[in-house]
Amino acid sequence: MKSLLFVTLCFSTCPLMVVGRHPTCNFLLEVERDQAECLRRLREEDAAGSHKESGCKGVWDNIACWKQTEIGETVTIPCPRVLKTVFGRNGNISRNCTSAGWSDVFPNITSACGSDTSQDKLVFYVVVQTLYTLGHSLSLIALTTGSAIL
Ligand SMILES: *[C@@H]1O[C@H](CO)[C@@H](O)[C@H](O)[C@H]1NC(C)=O
Ligand SMILES: *[C@@H]1O[C@H](CO)[C@@H](O)[C@H](O)[C@H]1NC(C)=O
Ligand SMILES: *[C@@H]1O[C@H](CO)[C@@H](O)[C@H](O)[C@H]1NC(C)=O
Numbered sequence: 001m002k003s004l005l006f007v008t009l010c011f012s013t014c015p016l017m018v019v020g021r022h023p024t025c026n027f028l029l030e031v032e033r034d035q036a037e038c039l040r041r042l043r044e045e046d047a048a049g050s051h052k053e054s055g056c057k058g059v060w061d062n063i064a065c066w067k068q069t070e071i072g073e074t075v076t077i078p079c080p081r082v083l084k085t086v087f088g089r090n091g092n093i094s095r096n097c098t099s100a101g102w103s104d105v106f107p108n109i110t111s112a113c114g115s116d117t118s119q120d121k122l123v124f125y126v127v128v129q130t131l132y133t134l135g136h137s138l139s140l141i142a143l144t145t146g147s148a149i150l
Helices: 004-011 016-020 026-046 083-086 109-113 116-147
Strands: 073-076 092-098
Touching: 083 109, 092 109, 092 116
Parallel strands: none
Antiparallel strands: 073 092
16 A cells, blocks of 8 residues: 555656656656666677677667577576565566467566555556656656756
8 A cells, every 4th residue: 555655646646746856756766777787788789799690689678678688598687676665575586488489478467566555466467567658758757857866
């Protein structure tokens, strides 16, 4: 229930918050920071000339950062920081790099990083969906407010 209030507050005050850096809720700023860090890391990998023709490209999937990986390898990362903040779980999530590209995230991100109570499951679902679909507008917000955030 607490997390429901938290998330509702965050998303309802989101535009204001991102622009004004509302101090009580840095939920989305946290995602943005993760994204910036991820993109920087992927750029560094590229610049280091480690870019390969085969394998899976490093990606930011709007929640988590997946580094460039060889076919047949599995990448395992901790739950994204933003989900840790809300749900307090210390699980790991993985993705396989296959010849057909990245597999889906496994185990089910809900069971790995979410919460067990049914109330929180719904919240989690909303958070994850929102984050995934919000990706582009977040970048837009970051662009338009520019150095105010960075
Ligand atoms: C997640 O991965 C870390 C480091 O690989 C490991 O120490 C930890 O036990 C893992 N946690 C779970 C819940 O599997
Ligand atoms: C990922 O790879 C492991 C080991 O190769 C395999 O057991 C697992 O089923 C694969 N999972 C997915 C979702 O592709
Ligand atoms: C993950 O598990 C939850 C229930 O634990 C289920 O409702 C949801 O559909 C699953 N998601 C995926 C992608 O399998």
